[in-house]
Amino acid sequence: MNAVPACALADLAEGTALRVVLDGRPVALVRFGDEVHAIDDTCSHAEVSLAEGEVDTEECALECWKHGSLFDLRTGEALTLPAIKPVAVHAAAIDGDNVFVTLADDGRSNR
Numbered sequence: 001m002n003a004v005p006a007c008a009l010a011d012l013a014e015g016t017a018l019r020v021v022l023d024g025r026p027v028a029l030v031r032f033g034d035e036v037h038a039i040d041d042t043c044s045h046a047e048v049s050l051a052e053g054e055v056d057t058e059e060c061a062l063e064c065w066k067h068g069s070l071f072d073l074r075t076g077e078a079l080t081l082p083a084i085k086p087v088a089v090h091a092a093a094i095d096g097d098n099v100f101v102t103l104a105d106d107g108r109s110n111r
């Protein structure tokens with residue numbers, strides 16, 4: 001799978017999440033300085049956009065706004081209940097002024 005352009009780096013505010021749709025797949029992007037994380041945007045507990053939740057900078061996680069589950073941005077693991085299944089993680093890279101994402105092969109989160 002090739003890297004696809006996701007957004008301009010300037011569109012990604014530090015410590016907030018941005019929802020983008022790449023090849024029809026909703027992805028949440030989170031920037032910490034020179035690092036960008038990309039995980040599937042749909043919560044594994046219900047059809048909710050994770051990008052609308054809060055970024056937990058200490059845990060490097062994204063919190064689902066609906067019921068509060070934390071998802072690790074590095075592994076996609078659900079760190080807290082009620083979600084128990086992970087979401088897919090994608091490789092993200094900064095190239096110049098842009099962010100590129102290589103989508104994970106499975107095509108969807110592990111639900």
Ligand code: FES
Nearest residue numbers: 043045046064067
């Ligand atoms: S919908 Fe995300 S934790 Fe329930």
